[in-house]
Amino acid sequence: MRSQKKQLVLALAMAGMASHAPFAFAAEANSGQLDRVEITGSNIKRSIKQEKALPVTILKTEDLAKQGLTTVEQVVNSIAANQSSQGAAAAVGASTGGAAFASLRGLGNQYTLVLLDGRRMANQAIDGTSADLNAIPLSVIDRVEVLLDGASAIYGTDAIGGVMNFITKKSLKGFSIGGSFSNPQHGGGDDKNINVSYGYGDLGNDGFNIYGAIDYQKKDPVMASQRGFASLINKDTGSSPNAWPGNYVDGVTGDLMTPSAPNCRPPFSTFNGENCQEYYSLYPSIIPEVEQVSGVIKATKRIGDNHELSLQYTRTETTTTSQNAPLPTGGDITRANAVDPSKRDQLYVRTIPLGNRVTEANSVTQRLMLNMEGLIAGWDYRAGIGRSENLVKENLNSGYVSKSKMQSAVDSGALDPFDLSGNNLAAWRSVSMTGQTKEAKSTIDMADIKASREVLQLPAGMMAIAFGAEVRRESLSTVYNKAVTRDALSTGQNKTEDAAGSRNSYSLYGEADIPVLKNLDAQLAARYDHYSDSGSSFNPKVAMKYQPLPQLMFRSSASTGFRAPSLYNMHKPNQLQLTGRAYVDYGACPNGKTPVPGANALACQSIQRDIRYGGNKNLEPEKSSSLSFGIVIEPVKSFTASADFWWTMIKNQINVIPEDTIFANPSKYSDRFIRDSNGNLSYLVDDYSNLGNLSAAGVDIKMNWLLPRTAIGTFNASLDGTYLSKYSYQKEKEGPYFSNLGSYIDANGPAFRWQHTLSMNWSLGAWSGVLAQNYRSGYTDSNSKKGQNNTVRPYSTWNLSGSYAWNKQLTVTAGIKNLFDQEPPYSNQSDTTPRSYDPRFTDPMGRSFFLKANYKL
Numbered sequence: 001m002r003s004q005k006k007q008l009v010l011a012l013a014m015a016g017m018a019s020h021a022p023f024a025f026a027a028e029a030n031s032g033q034l035d036r037v038e039i040t041g042s043n044i045k046r047s048i049k050q051e052k053a054l055p056v057t058i059l060k061t062e063d064l065a066k067q068g069l070t071t072v073e074q075v076v077n078s079i080a081a082n083q084s085s086q087g088a089a090a091a092v093g094a095s096t097g098g099a100a101f102a103s104l105r106g107l108g109n110q111y112t113l114v115l116l117d118g119r120r121m122a123n124q125a126i127d128g129t130s131a132d133l134n135a136i137p138l139s140v141i142d143r144v145e146v147l148l149d150g151a152s153a154i155y156g157t158d159a160i161g162g163v164m165n166f167i168t169k170k171s172l173k174g175f176s177i178g179g180s181f182s183n184p185q186h187g188g189g190d191d192k193n194i195n196v197s198y199g200y201g202d203l204g205n206d207g208f209n210i211y212g213a214i215d216y217q218k219k220d221p222v223m224a225s226q227r228g229f230a231s232l233i234n235k236d237t238g239s240s241p242n243a244w245p246g247n248y249v250d251g252v253t254g255d256l257m258t259p260s261a262p263n264c265r266p267p268f269s270t271f272n273g274e275n276c277q278e279y280y281s282l283y284p285s286i287i288p289e290v291e292q293v294s295g296v297i298k299a300t301k302r303i304g305d306n307h308e309l310s311l312q313y314t315r316t317e318t319t320t321t322s323q324n325a326p327l328p329t330g331g332d333i334t335r336a337n338a339v340d341p342s343k344r345d346q347l348y349v350r351t352i353p354l355g356n357r358v359t360e361a362n363s364v365t366q367r368l369m370l371n372m373e374g375l376i377a378g379w380d381y382r383a384g385i386g387r388s389e390n391l392v393k394e395n396l397n398s399g400y401v402s403k404s405k406m407q408s409a410v411d412s413g414a415l416d417p418f419d420l421s422g423n424n425l426a427a428w429r430s431v432s433m434t435g436q437t438k439e440a441k442s443t444i445d446m447a448d449i450k451a452s453r454e455v456l457q458l459p460a461g462m463m464a465i466a467f468g469a470e471v472r473r474e475s476l477s478t479v480y481n482k483a484v485t486r487d488a489l490s491t492g493q494n495k496t497e498d499a500a501g502s503r504n505s506y507s508l509y510g511e512a513d514i515p516v517l518k519n520l521d522a523q524l525a526a527r528y529d530h531y532s533d534s535g536s537s538f539n540p541k542v543a544m545k546y547q548p549l550p551q552l553m554f555r556s557s558a559s560t561g562f563r564a565p566s567l568y569n570m571h572k573p574n575q576l577q578l579t580g581r582a583y584v585d586y587g588a589c590p591n592g593k594t595p596v597p598g599a600n601a602l603a604c605q606s607i608q609r610d611i612r613y614g615g616n617k618n619l620e621p622e623k624s625s626s627l628s629f630g631i632v633i634e635p636v637k638s639f640t641a642s643a644d645f646w647w648t649m650i651k652n653q654i655n656v657i658p659e660d661t662i663f664a665n666p667s668k669y670s671d672r673f674i675r676d677s678n679g680n681l682s683y684l685v686d687d688y689s690n691l692g693n694l695s696a697a698g699v700d701i702k703m704n705w706l707l708p709r710t711a712i713g714t715f716n717a718s719l720d721g722t723y724l725s726k727y728s729y730q731k732e733k734e735g736p737y738f739s740n741l742g743s744y745i746d747a748n749g750p751a752f753r754w755q756h757t758l759s760m761n762w763s764l765g766a767w768s769g770v771l772a773q774n775y776r777s778g779y780t781d782s783n784s785k786k787g788q789n790n791t792v793r794p795y796s797t798w799n800l801s802g803s804y805a806w807n808k809q810l811t812v813t814a815g816i817k818n819l820f821d822q823e824p825p826y827s828n829q830s831d832t833t834p835r836s837y838d839p840r841f842t843d844p845m846g847r848s849f850f851l852k853a854n855y856k857l
Contacts, residue, residue, distance in 0.1 A: 042523070043154065043450050043466040043511050057081075057146040057702075057720065061138060063761075066770050067799040068817045068850040070180060070193050070217065072133040072141070073100035076164070078774060080720045080755045081105055081148050081700060085748070085840045086127075088134065091288050091322040093833030095492070095575070097126040097361045097392040097440070098290065098320025100133040104148060104162040106727065106751045107648065107696060110563065111161035113151070116314070117168055119448070120472075121367055122388040125440035128476055128568020130158065135316045135365030135390065137294035139178075139195040139215040142169045148700055150626030150648065152561035153525040153541035156470070156507050160561040160624045160650060168312070171300060172199030172211035178854035185821065185847045188222035189287055207302040214295040221323065222287040224834060227844055229823050230286050232836040233267060236788065236828040238582060239277035241607060242328030243269045246349030246418050247276060251337035254600040256348070259418050269350075278350050281835035283325035286844050292318045307374030317364045323356040324833060327399060327490045331602070333417070335410050346600070347410075349417040353428040357399035357490070365390045383449040390442045396434050400488050406431040435484040437493055442567075445473045452511075461515035468509050475502035476567035492577035499615065501571035503533045505564075521545045529562070533570070534621050537562040553632040555644075561624035569654050569688050572615035576683055578608040580747050580831035581784060583663045585609065585681045587673055598678035610683035611659060612674075620690050624650045630700075638706040643699055650694040653729070656686045658746040660784075661731045692730020695737075696751075699723050713764030721756030743780040744792075747831040749840060750779040769802040776841065782829040793825040795842055801850075813852040821847035 057079070064075050073087050083106030091098045101109035101124075110129040114121065116136060124132035144166055151159035175198045182191035199211030224230040241247050245260035256275055258264075264276040268283075294316040301309045331346035369386035409415035415427040450468030457463075477500035485493040509527035516522050523543040530536045541559035548554075588603035589595045595603040630644030662669045662684060672685045700722050707715040728739040731746070738745055742753045759772040774797050781790035801815025824842035832839055 042513070043452060043468055043509070057148065059144040059146070061141045061143060063770070065852065066768070066801050066803055066813050066815070067772050068180075068182060068801060068815050068848075068852070070138070070182070070191060071100075072136045072138050072166070075138070075144065076100075076102045076133055078757055078772075079104075079146060080757050081146070081162075081722045083752060083755070083841075084109070087840070088290055088320060089287055089834075089839050090832075091320045091359075091361060092284050092286065092839075093322075093324045094577070095126060095361075095394060097124060097132075097363050097394065098134065098288065098318055098322075099124045099127055099363070101127070101130050102133060102164050104146070104164070105646075105648070105696060105698065105722065106724070107161040107650070107694070110158065110566065110654075111650070113155055113159040113163045115155075115163060115165040116367065117312075117369070118165055119369065119384065119386065120388070120444060120446060122365065122390045122442045122444045123474075123476075123566065123568065124363070125390045125392045125442035125476065125478070126361075126394075128442060128572065129566045132363065132365065132390065134292065134318050135363070136166050137168075137213070137215060137296050137314055137316055139197070139294070140168050140172075140213045140296045141166050143167050148644070148646070149557055149628060150541070150559045150561045150624060152537075152539045152563075152624070153527045153559050154509070154511070156509075156527060156529050157562060157564045160563055160622075160626070160648070168296065168298070169211075171201075171203055171209040171298075172197055172213070173202060173209070174199060175857040176854065178852070180850060180852035182817070182848050182850040184222075184845050185849070186226060188220055188226045189845050189848070190220045191217070191848075191850075192219075193217045203300060203302055203308075208300065210297075210299040212295070212297045214293070217290070217292045219287070219290040221285040221289040221321070222844060223323070224282055224284055224286050227286065227823075227846070229826070229836055230834055230844060231282050232826075233279055233282075234836075236785065236836075237279055238281060238830050238835060239270075239272075240280050240328060240350075241275055241277060241602070241605065242280075242330060242348045242350050243276040243278040244326070244350040244352040245269070245276050245420055246329075246347060248335075248348060249331065249346040249600045249602060251334075251343030251345045252340050254595065256601045256605070260420065278325075278328075280325035280328075280350075281833065283323070283356055284833055285323040286834045286839060288320050288322035290318065290320050292316065303374070306376070307372070310371045312369045312371070313367070315364070315366045317362070320361045320363070321358065321397070322361075323358050324399075325350070325357070326355060327351040327357055327401060329406075329417070329489060332403060332489055333406055333410060347417055351399070351401060351428065353422075353425055354399050354401065354432055358397040360395045360397050361392060362395070363390065363392045379451045379453045381449070381451040383447075385447040387443065387445050389444075392440045393436055394438050395436045396484065396488060396491070398432070398434065400433045400490065401431045402433040402487050403489050403494075404487050405433070406489070433484065433488050435488075436481050437485050437488070437491060438478060438480045438496075440478040441476070443475045447471050450509075458515055460518045460520070463515065464513040466511040468507075470507045470509075472505050473502065474505070474567055476500065476571055478573045480573070492575055495576050495612070496573045499571045499573040501533075501567045503531055503567065505529060505531045516544075519547045523557075525559075529564075531564045534564040537564075537621060537623075551634050554630070555632070556627075556629040558627045559625070561626060563622040563624070563654075565619040565621065565654055565688075568615065569619055570615050570617045572613065572688065574612055574614035576610050576612045579611050579659050579684070580608075581660060582606040582608050582830065583659075586663075587666045587670075587675070588679050588681060596679055599680050600678075603680065609681060612683050612685050612687075613656060614685075614687040616688045619654055619688060620652055622650055622652050622654055622690075624648060638708070639704070641701075641703045643701050645697075645699045647697045648695070653691045653694055654688055655691050656688060657691065658731050658748070659684070659686065660746055662686065690733065692733050692735055692737075694729040695726060696724065696728075697726040699725070701756075713762050713767070716761045717759070718761075719756060719758050721754065723754050724751055727751035742777065744782040744827075744829060749829070749831070749838065750792075752779065752841075753777045766805045767802070768805075770800070772799045773797070774799075778825070781827055782831075784830065785828070788828055790826065790828050792827050792838075795822070795825055797822050797843065809856050811854045813850075815850055815852075816847060817850060818843065818845065818847045 179194040195215040197213035334344035337343040367388035448470040452466035454462040543557035588599035824837035
């Protein structure tokens with residue numbers, strides 16, 4: 001059956017008229033560098049003159065920097081085909097290590113393969129499914145090549161949605177120093193950056209080059225209180241019974257009581273007619289504080305005329321400090337009941353005297369690569385061996401309490417959590433707790449070799465082939481500091497255990513570029529992968545290009561793909577955290593009003609519940625099939641346009657069941673509800689599982705127009721857009737299909753129907769300027785509460801900048817990001833810590849002014 005499906009995919013590709021010929025950058029004529037290059041999407045090196053198609057999007061970081069973009073995360077978010085849902089801001093209220101990920105076509109970060117110079121990096125140790133964008137040193141990145149196509153036949157696992165290849169500068173000469181400063185109009189968020197590089201030697205003349213670069217960046221936090229839209233209070237604003245003044249569940253009656261009622265502490269806590277409720281979204285940082293130091297050292301030696309040996313070391317250290325609302329005790333602290341001391345009251349208090357919970361994540365990513373490439377007997381070859389690792393440490397800096405110390409202080413009377421006088425600050429501080437909670441490490445050891453050459457003269461041209469092999473060993477480990485995690489309240493790690501896993505894999509692959517006719521080329525590729533823990537997979541790919549006229553080209557491709565379960569999917573430590581949304585526990589409160597005998601009154605309240613996530617060693621690999629068909633037109637040399645239609649199907653998806661699906665079916669998922677002896681919900685179990693299928697389709701549109709030169713300069717306009725026509729998936733195995741296309745239906749958020757980047761560039765002598773727009777279409781909001789009917793409006797931001805270059809040595813750029821000060825559109829989603837907007841898809845910074853300069857000797 002599998003064989004028949006693969007044959008069908010191959011047949012569909014052969015029936016199309018197109019190709020997957022990549023685009024390449026030529027080395028400068030006087031650089032002395034090898035004049036044959038390899039580009040993303042192919043293992044075959046070719047002469048520049050042979051490249052005729054442009055299926056790979058090329059982003060020059062020098063151009064992006066003029067828009068004020070200072071991080072790889074910002075660069076990736078400027079790509080129209082990217083729909084990332086996790087950036088550094090996700091560290092607020094969650095254990096993410098401050099990581100940011102790419103998600104081409106919105107399929108998910110686990111389906112986008114991120115490469116550095118064509119090779120893998122270690123996956124981020126806490127998420128564990130893909131590489132952290134923040135680990136890539138932007139200051140030495142020359143360009144980003146984005147392949148929007150299934151590429152498992154070329155690159156193996158994780159490349160179902162596409163590939164992002166970050167290409168570093170091949171060599172640097174002389175001394176360079178640069179820096180930038182950005183200042184938001186509305187306070188907070190200052191961004192400071194300085195970078196220095198030095199290179200010595202010329203590959204062409206001296207036969208060697210060695211360079212080093214270091215980059216430092218510091219971004220200040222932005223608090224919810226500094227943005228009106230983030231501190232908005234309305235009927236949709238979430239609240240919690242963990243309040244100040246505090247509440248408690250009476251150990252005798254089971255009722256939720258507020259000793260200070262009706263006196264609460266508005267606007268942070270308000271009286272709802274029965275209890276004080278805390279608006280926790282008013283406290284946190286909506287953008288965390290980030291400090292980063294990255295460095296690169298690279299040495300390259302020319303050996304003879306046809307060989308180059310290079311050694312490269314990269315290191316990036318990122319420290320992300322986030323603030324969340326003061327700690328909720330969540331009923332974990334108790335006291336003797338005043339009427340019946342044998343019963344215990346559960347305390348629901350917010351630790352306001354200790355301030356916000358402040359956590360720090362320190363992430364260090366390193367990679368050492370030895371590379372040899374050149375030409376032997378007509379064969380272009382490339383071989384390398386290297387190691388990459390990511391180490392993340394998380395710490396509690398302030399605002400946390402020791403459960404044992406606080407319980408003892410409450411029992412002894414040393415601390416009264418309901419005392420509002422402010423005279424017991426010393427008692428509060430005596431129960432506070434700091435320290436490291438965990439250390440997670442991800443490593444990959446790799447070696448590869450590949451070779452390509454033109455082998456056969458056909459009537460329509462030379463046939464080229466490539467062969468290669470790759471071996472890898474991956475490992476992942478998480479070690480908890482149980483002296484802290486077992487005792488600290490509200491970390492979600494009190495029940496976690498250390499976890500570790502490793503595996504070996506090897507791959508064999510081949511590729512052929514065949515000129516079938518003078519205007520018809522074919523690319524055939526196949527790859528075999530074997531994993532010690534997930535079995536084997538064989539994946540073919542066929543791509544074709546048909547160019548009946550110089551001004552017209554058709555291209556198509558078809559392929560199968562796979563994704564082996566990541567080590568994180570299989571070995572993620574069990575971790576307890578709060579649900580994204582608030583739920584009534586209908587298992588203990590069937591009618592939503594009266595709890596079952598023994599259960600307390602909180603069962604009937606709509607509040608966040610504890611949920612446990614973990615790995616699953618019995619997962620199976622995911623399988624995919626992809627098909628694309630495109631057209632490129634160039635009616636005149638100054639105008640090019642393309643449209644590529646694509647379809648992707650992913651089967652056996654690995655994910656967790658959405659929490660709302662489980663709560664909506666308590667009888668079906670009864671085994672996932674863990675309860676105490678009285679029937680109260682302790683937590684929900686939601687480990688990784690093989691779920692159903694995902695089916696997506698759309699079209700990528702690109703246009704570029706170089707206007708005729710005028711007396712006031714040269715103008716260029718470009719549009720890069722992606723339209724999704726289908727995005728549907730199953731939330732559970734064999735379940736119904738749901739579509740989040742233009743609609744927020746669960747915690748995954750919406751799939752945006754249309755996204756584009758529009759840029760207009762101008763140059764005149766030493767002057768240049770750019771005006772760029774980033775646009776996302778609107779969508780139907782979460783509307784998870786009765787009576788909600790909100791539509792999130794489209795989100796559009798413009799960046800404007802101007803640059804001047806003096807003698808090619810000093811370049812100065814000044815500009816404005818978010819020129820029109822566009823606020824994020826209102827959203828009633830409740831799946832993130834910040835509320836009243838969605839921080840995953842918008843930038844809360846607002847208008848900011850930046851200045852950037854670079855000087856070269």
